Structures are given as C-alpha cells and as structure tokens.
Amino acid sequence: MTPLRTTVLALLLAAAPASLPARAESPKVAGGYVDGSMFRELIDESKEVVEVNLDGAILQALANSASDDHDKDAADAKHAKANKDLFAKLKSIHAVIGTVKGPSSAALALVQKTDQRLAAAGWQRIARITSPESTISVLTHTAGDKVDGLVALIFDAGDKELVFANLAGEIDVTQLGEIGEKFNVPGLSALPGVR
C-alpha cells in the first residue's frame, strides 16, 4: 500500500467515529416528518412503552371509518367529521411514549437539544415551557401558509415519562387542540400548566 493511500485510510478511520455520534443525535427531518428513533433508545423496555407508526394508508382508512357510522347524534357526528377531516389530511403519525431509563438529565437534555435543532432547521416553536423538573415544546413546520408538520416534546422528570409525537401532513392546530382535548390521556398530571 502506498504512503498516500495509507494516510487517506488513516484519516478516514480517524474521522468516522467522530462523525457517527453527531449524526445519531440529529433528528432526521423531511418536510413535516421527524424521526423519533433517538427517543426510542432512551425508553425503558421493562415498563410500558407505546410506539406509534401510522402512515397514510391506515390514516385514510381511519378517515373513512370515521364517517361510516351513521347512527350518531349531532355532537358525535360533528366530532366524527372533525376526526375524518384531520385524519384525511395527515400523512403520518409517529410517537414514542414511555418511561425513561437512566437519569432524567439525559432525557431532558435530548428533548431540549431536539427542540433547539428543529428550531434551527426552520421549525416554528409555538410553545415552550421549561422548568427544572419538566419541559414541554410544541413546534410546527410550515409549507407556504399551511402547517405541514407538528412535533410535541414532553418530558416530566417527576415520573420520568417522555412523550415524542410527530404529525406530518396538513394540520389545523386549533382543530387538533379541540379534537385532542376530547381524548383522555393518562399521566403527565404534574406538568406545569396542566389543570
């Protein structure tokens, strides 16, 4: 092997380990989609874990099923129609929900770092609450004048519960809030601002 080749190979080998962690920590972003696999690695497998990966086909099926039931009263029908509209426009729903293993500081740092990187990548931070014990961030991605991606990052250091949620597709944030409030979700009762 020539000295030049040896030098190049040595440089590549030396540079590779340095570049790998940097890529692993950066969220993969495409339009309104954000890869949440780095949060998956933090979750304690021995406890309850919810991983959601719903793509366009199943969302379309959900949208269609939301309008199939005709035996509903007016309020339910309105709610079903709102659900149908929401699902029909969504391209994907990805989420990781679970309890963090190891120290809370690592999860808190990853949540805050992800928030900062998305903001630096052009995502708009529509809300952020931070305290020593917890953090909540909601960021949106826009294409033209429409929101085409939303990320909710929630971490409660008290019970070490982590929520990463990413919705890709056309999103009406107001409608999303109204629909989502009808669903009772467990946990996170200690978060600031939650009543």
Place this chain on the structure above:
Amino acid sequence: MTCDDVRLAIHEAQDDAPAGALPEPVRAHVASCAACRELASDLAALSSALRAMPHAPLPAETLDAVWNQTIRAMPSGFAHGLGFWRLAAAASLAVAVVSTTLFFVFAPVAPPGPTAVELAHASAQAELVLGYTARALAATRTAAADRVLAEKVSPAVRGVPAPSPSRSPR
C-alpha cells in the same frame, strides 16, 4: 342434340363474362327451335341488363352473412377450412386461459385493507397521540395565560409597575 342439352349449353355460355359464343351444333339447333331460341334471347337480354348495372361494394356484414350461410354452413367439403378455424379458435382459447392464469398468479395483488381490529388499534393509538399533543398545546396555552396574568395583569391591578420583560413561552 336435345333441347335440354342445348339449354344447358346456352346457360353455360351466358355464365361466362362476357357471354361466350355458342358451339355450331347448338347454334344450328337454336336456329331451328323456336323455344330454345326464345330462351337464348331472354337469357342474353337478362345477362346484358345485369352486367350493365353499377357495381356497388357489398357491405361487410352482408358479406359475413353470406359467408356464414354458404361456406361455413357447408357440412363437408371444406374440412380443411373449418379445421383451420377450429384450430385458431382452440389456440385463441388456450392463449386466453394461459394469459388469465399467469395474470392472476403473477400480477401484483393490491394489499388488503386493514382489518377491523387493526383499525381499532390504530384509532386508539392515534387518539392517544392526539390527546397528548392537545394536552401539550393546552398546557402551554395555560402557562402563557398564567404568565401574562402574573407579569402584566396582577401588577397593573395592584398599581405596581410591570417587571421588565422576561422569558416568554414562545
């Protein structure tokens, strides 16, 4: 030579296009037989009148109908032609069957839609995610309102100057 022989010869002569000349014995008979002469005269007039008519192409469906009622309808004598058509029909049928079978075997099958159980599972997951997202939105909204109340409204109500702007939720 009888009258029947002469009339057959007259018919054969008129079948030619143009009408052929009658053989000498026939002509001699026609010259001496008034009935045969009348037949020869009538057939000559009819043939010339028919040949003078304009030639219009036969419509395709008429040709097919004629074909079906003549050539194809013949029970025998055309065994070679019918065998060809039977062979062609059998080959076409075989090709159609093989093509259909290959299509169903190798054609990409559209994936079946989700089952009711999968749909219910997906619905529950989607509701969970939407619920958490809405909770995050509500939490930040409430916190923002609390901050405004604490930093702006309450001091104003108490007559205290508002503190300098600090970190906002946005």
